[in-house]
Amino acid sequence: MTPTLRRILLIAAFVLVTLAFFYVIYLVFFKPTPIVPVNNGVGNVNGLPTVGNGNVNRVGLPNANALPIVNAVPPGQQPSNVAEGGLTITDTVVPGASSDLTVGGKGLRFYDRDRGQFYELSPDGTTKTLLTDDVYRSVSDIDWSPNGQQAILSFPDNSKVLYDFEAKKQTTLPRELNDFFFSPQSDQIVSKFLNPTNADDQWLLVSRPDGSQSETVEHLGENASRVTTAWSPNNQIIATYRRSTTGELSEIIFLGAKGENFRSATIEGKGFTPLWSPDGRRLLYSAYSPNTNDNPHLYIMDGSPDSLGTNLVDLGLDTTADKCAFSQSAYTIYCAVPYYLNAGSGPQPELSAGVPDNIYRVDLLSGSAEIIARPVDRNGNQRFSAANLRLSPREDLLYFVDAATGTIQKIQLR
Numbered sequence: 001m002t003p004t005l006r007r008i009l010l011i012a013a014f015v016l017v018t019l020a021f022f023y024v025i026y027l028v029f030f031k032p033t034p035i036v037p038v039n040n041g042v043g044n045v046n047g048l049p050t051v052g053n054g055n056v057n058r059v060g061l062p063n064a065n066a067l068p069i070v071n072a073v074p075p076g077q078q079p080s081n082v083a084e085g086g087l088t089i090t091d092t093v094v095p096g097a098s099s100d101l102t103v104g105g106k107g108l109r110f111y112d113r114d115r116g117q118f119y120e121l122s123p124d125g126t127t128k129t130l131l132t133d134d135v136y137r138s139v140s141d142i143d144w145s146p147n148g149q150q151a152i153l154s155f156p157d158n159s160k161v162l163y164d165f166e167a168k169k170q171t172t173l174p175r176e177l178n179d180f181f182f183s184p185q186s187d188q189i190v191s192k193f194l195n196p197t198n199a200d201d202q203w204l205l206v207s208r209p210d211g212s213q214s215e216t217v218e219h220l221g222e223n224a225s226r227v228t229t230a231w232s233p234n235n236q237i238i239a240t241y242r243r244s245t246t247g248e249l250s251e252i253i254f255l256g257a258k259g260e261n262f263r264s265a266t267i268e269g270k271g272f273t274p275l276w277s278p279d280g281r282r283l284l285y286s287a288y289s290p291n292t293n294d295n296p297h298l299y300i301m302d303g304s305p306d307s308l309g310t311n312l313v314d315l316g317l318d319t320t321a322d323k324c325a326f327s328q329s330a331y332t333i334y335c336a337v338p339y340y341l342n343a344g345s346g347p348q349p350e351l352s353a354g355v356p357d358n359i360y361r362v363d364l365l366s367g368s369a370e371i372i373a374r375p376v377d378r379n380g381n382q383r384f385s386a387a388n389l390r391l392s393p394r395e396d397l398l399y400f401v402d403a404a405t406g407t408i409q410k411i412q413l414r
Helices: 003-030 221-226
Strands: 087-089 091-094 098-104 107-112 117-121 128-130 141-144 150-154 160-164 169-173 177-182 189-194 202-207 215-219 227-229 237-244 249-256 265-268 270-276 282-288 297-302 324-326 332-338 357-363 368-376 386-391 397-402 408-412
Touching: 087 408, 091 117, 098 141, 098 386, 098 397, 141 177, 177 227, 189 227, 202 221, 202 237, 215 237, 221 227, 221 237, 227 270, 237 270, 249 270, 265 282, 324 386, 332 386, 368 408
Parallel strands: 087 368
Antiparallel strands: 091 408, 098 107, 107 117, 117 128, 141 150, 150 160, 160 169, 177 189, 189 202, 202 215, 227 237, 237 249, 249 265, 270 282, 282 297, 324 332, 332 357, 357 368, 386 397, 397 408
16 A cells, blocks of 8 residues: 555545544534424424324324424413413403303303393403393203304203294293204204103204204114214204224214215214314314323314315314314314313313313414413413303404303403
């Protein structure tokens, strides 16, 4: 080996050793730590994510490629009056026990349990107006019409009445009718006729809101508990039927007003709880399975009859669909998501009863999801468990009923 070649090899070896040395220093001291989603953190990924640990919330949305968003609150952060991702002041609008908010008239309508009467909130939530002098004590459940002008009231003794707030008129409904859902035009209802002494005499019916002009749609028999009434805004589907298949899979069959059986959708899990988007093009739903620690988990799919069940997306949030509300555009969803859930809270919600919620916003256009508010009272306590979420007509306020106290609360969105 010539001296020149030896010198070249020594220089090359020195360069390689030096590069290796600096690479080791980079790995130890300078390489960024990967971001790992934490409980109720949110990630954006391409494609549909597989369902992982139910305590680690991930979200997969179309055209999403951003890093996970954790939205950690810095220590000592002061609450904001507007939802900006951190602690957010939540004001009491109605201090008494209330329930069953709905959008109607000029604002929001609700039932005051303490007084047994119905009121309307002004759009800014500052004024409430009595809707009728009639008093209804101990109402156990309320089903509002989409226009807010009618409501079906159910009582602990299983009696039911339809109340028309425009005509100030009450109509008694048959006790056998249950699980009411109004049509988009508020001129019809779908319900279940349940004979308490004959399991075979159980039917899915469509009728006028007062129970007249009743038509039988489906024989339910012993499968009545597997049917969920949910009239779609596109006026084509009135209920869903959950049929178990193999393992943890469930087949969801969609029922039409004329007895049509549309294409079905196969989902993972049980406890199917649906929520239609305002235009009926999407169906938000929650379900639970061993893959989510048997906690309710949110998904969304196409809801049009010709594409039912397609474009299934895991939204990565552990909550139920009935703790969500769509914007009128149908491209934004607001959801109350518990800070944590104990395993098994799907079949046994009481395991996590009272766990405070954070408020998430899911943007289906941009493919993003983030915490927009951690609701706190004026003393800085994060104690709210939100139910019955409703947006104000201008969508600048988010209202909800606090499950612990029954009070109506509001959050300023902008």
